[in-house]
Amino acid sequence: MESEIVTILPNLDSVITEYCNGFLHYAATSTSPEADLEFAEAVSTVTQILLDAAPPSLDPTKITSLMNKIVADLEAKHGSRKESSSQAKSKRLDQTIHVGTHKSISATMGLLGSGVDLDAVGTRKIESRVDKKKLEKAERKIKAKQDKKVMKNVEYEASKLVGSDDQKAYEDFYMQVNPLTLDSSSAGKSKDIKVEGIDLSIGGLRILTDSTLTLAYGRRYGLVGKNGIGKSTLLRALSRRDVAIPHHITILHVEQEIMGDDTPALQAVLDADVWRKKLLADRVRITAELAAIEDKRDPVAVTTASIANNAQRDELDSLLTDIDAKLAEMEADKAESRAAAILAGLGFSPERQLHATRTFSGGWRMRLALARALFCKPDLLLLDEPSNMLDVPSITFLSEYLQTYESTVLVVSHDRAFLNEVATDIIHQHSERLDYYKGGNFDSFYATKEERRKTAKREYENQMAYRKHLQTFIDKFRYNAAKSSEAQSRIKKLEKLPVLEEPDDEYSVVFKFPDVEHLSPPILQMSGVSFAYNAGNNIVANVDLDVQLDSRIGIVGPNGAGKTTVLKLLIGQLEASKGLISKHARLRVGFFAQHHVDALDLTMSAVSFCAKMFPGRTDEEYRRHLGAFGITGTTGLQKMALLSGGQKSRVAFALLSLQNPHVLVLDEPSNHLDIEAMDALSDALKAFKGGVLMVSHDVTMLASVCTHLWVCDNGTVEAFPGDIKAYKKRILEQAGSDGVVRQNHHV
Known part of the structure; x- marks a missing residue:
């Protein structure tokens, strides 16, 4: 029976296994008048113990099936409870039992000490009584071990700061997904991740098929691939542990901005580490309990109560020592200064760190979500487009921070410059698989990927030609007696050839904005412009800006x-x-808003929405126009709610071009676009015959498109004398000795 339990629960503590084994055997062999009731209670107790000790991945029905089998085996061996109980009333023993010649029943149960008193040994029955105090002590030890076991998984959003009403739910989710043990059971365990045979799909669309995820601890991986391939879906699956990542590896996923409430920003970051918060509360509680026990202690009298109090005090002392050791390991005493430094690096002034989270805009809440994850220092940090809501100074800080990050990072990003600075390895997701490019940044990956594709294409074409050559000979001479042996030899060669998959065609996207008629200057000008939502508190003041048809201005x-x-x-x-x-x-001005999705009707298809906004063309014309922006095939006929963020951005650009604008005013145009789409957009903007004015954080796009750079800071908009690389250099020069990027502004 013990081996059967071990088969189902191989990681179960041996103390628990021996206890369950002994308890059931004792109940099964009891001859007391209440034997059937005792056996039923024993089965119920052991079943609950095994269910509590089972890992989250184990189906509970396996435990109940195991218990049914054990009960059947015991009844087959010792008889049913009713039969043994009735026999006990009438059966006389053949000989006198000498107690000294038999092992203690407590040893059979797997308990320590002589836990059984024999009240009577006669010819009619043998009845025993367990020492209740020792049994309770053993059960307390078992419960303490169970409390340290891994909790079940639940779906959660690691980046959210939920409202006060749901704060406990968030904390429960956090602790269940990222279990913590006070003992050293996870010490020394490898934090490398290798999961084979991953199959992943969403909404009937296959994302990965029999793929292998390999993440070496301490490496920083950039996950790249075209829009809609399933990169964000993979990150969500990892964050929910839908992929079998070992439980001793902690995970945090930054996917979206936090929800605002009255919690100060600094406290919101501190609260992100739920275990630290819980351990601090437990330390306060245990210290109070120890003080209460000490007040009740009688230094002279030795009573049953004093013995119990001493045992409880010893147990609490041990637990408090474990908690203090874990808090020291977390460096809990440095938590506030570390949280403040992270917030400062992301642009939060000391005053703003004390403001309620609800007072921040979406971009700043995204920074808070990022700060919370960096503060928690998970073993696996998952970042989904972290640069989308960050400005250049904050991206610079994040890049510098991650380059010295000790744990594993998996980041989805289409920012070439960011990946070049941060990534040590690239994972390319395509064709339902993951390809690894080790030891290189994005630029080296891009060159290697194309070389791999060309080599694979060449090998595939050569093999297809060789197969065709063999098959032609086989078809011609299969039934020729003189050539039959040669034909058979070629058949064997053909069967032994490895099966090669045809490589994907080179993925390319082409954006195109229509040509516009010439307009005589001035086109668009700002002269001495100031703006304030509240009088006397200008957002910008005395702005002079001139946009012409050949302008390429980046702000x-x-x-x-x-x-x-x-x-x-x-x-x-x-x-x-x-x-x-x-x-x-x-003048016609085309405006691309940062939150362009708000202008789309997600219940409609892209084709239908284009027809609604710009009527007068056929569906085929709209599909052709969308195809020029990468919305091809049936994608344009799907509801836009099913499209990825990058695909929605492409729809927005397609709508923008339908306006036939003279000047494009773009607010963060690179958000959500994949790298190929960003290259296509850059090329289209450079070829556009009208003017371009963009606000962007993407260093690569700014360097590629813009000929003039303007810096908006401290209420002014002024021309910058250098390019984007010079601007980044100036930002880094403002970094203090603590490595925190300082920003001379107030938000």
């Missing part, structure tokens, strides 16, 4: 400095508090 600066405000002033969504904004009478 950079920290979040909250007023970059988007300048764009909205230009397109007329906001009215200037002071100054003049002049536009050409026939």
Whole structure:
């Protein structure tokens, strides 16, 4: 029976296994009048113990099936409870039992000490009584071990700061997904990850088929692939442990901005480490309990109560020592200063660190989500497009921070410069598989990938030609007596050839904006423009900006400095508090909003939405137009709610081109686009005959498209004398000795 339990629960503590084995055997062989009741209680107790000790992945029905089999085996061996009970009433022993010649029943049960008193040994029955105090002590030890076992998995959002009503639910989710043990059971265990045979799908769409995930601890992986291939889906599966990652490896997933409430930003970051918060509370509680026990202790009298109190005190002392050791390992005493440093690096001034999270905009809440994850220092940090909501200074800080990050990082990003600085390895997700490019940044991956594709294409074509040559000979001489042996030899050769899959064609996207008629200058100008939501508190002041048809202007600066405000002033969504904004009478301005998804009707298909917004063309024309922006095949006929973020961005650009604009005003145009799409957009903007004014954090796109750089900071918008690399260099020069990027602005 003990071996059967071990088969189902191989990691079960031997103390528990021996206890269950002994308990059931004792109950099964009891001859007391209440034997049937005792046996039923024993089965129920052991079943519950095994269910509590089972890992989350084990189906509970396997435990119940095991217990049914054990009960059947015991009844077959010792008889049913009713039969043995009735026989006990009438059976006389053949000889006198000498107690000294028999092993203690307590040894049979696997308990320590002489846990059984024999009240009577006669010819009619043998009845025993367990020492209740020792049994309770053993059960307390078992329960303490169970409390340290791995908890079950649940789905959660690691990046969310839930409201006060749901805070406990968030904490429960966190602790269950990332279990913590006070003992050293996870010490020394490898934190490398290798999971084979991964099959993953969503909504009937296959994402991965029989793939292998390999992540070496301490490496930083960039996960790349075209829009809609399933990169974010893979990250969510990892964060929910749908992929079998060992439980001693902690995981945090930063996917979206946190939910705001009245919690100060600094406290929100501290609360992210739920285990630290719980251990601190447990230490306070245990210290109070020990003080209460000490107050009740009588230094002279030795009573049953005092013995029990001493045992409880010893147990609490041991637990408190474990908690203190774990808090020291976490460096809990340095937590607040570390959280403040992370927030400062992401642009939060000391004053703003004390503001409630609900007072922050979406971009700043995203930074808070990122700060919470960095503070928790998980073994596996999952980042999904972290640069989408960050400005150049914050991206610079994050890049510098991750380069010295000790744990494993898996980041989905389409920012070439960011991947070049951060990634030590690249994982390319395509064709339902994962390809690994070790020891290189994105640029080296891109060159190696293309070389691999060309080599695979050449090998495939050569093999197809060789197969065709063999098959032609076989078909011609299969039934020729003189050539039959040669034909058979070629058949064997053909069977032994490895089966090669045809490589994917080179993935490419082409964006194109229509040509526009010439307009005489001035086209679009701002002269001495100031804007304030509240009088006397200008967001920007005295801005002078001139946009021509050949302009390629990039605006950079920290979040909250007023970059988007300048764009909205230009397109007329906001009215200037002071100054003049002049536009050409026939000017058409195309505006790409940072939150462009809000303007899409996600219940409609891309084709239907284009027809609604710009009627007058056939569906085929709309599909052809969308195809020019990478929305090909049936993708344009699906509901836009099913499209990835990058695909929705492409739809927004397709709509933008239908306006036939003279000037493109773009607010974070690279968000969600894959690298090929960003290259296509850069090429299209450079070829566009009209003017371009963009706010962007993507260093590669700014360097490729923009000829002039303007910095928006401290209420001003001024021309910068260098390029984007010079701007980044200036940011790094502002970094203090503590490595924190300092930003001279107030949000």
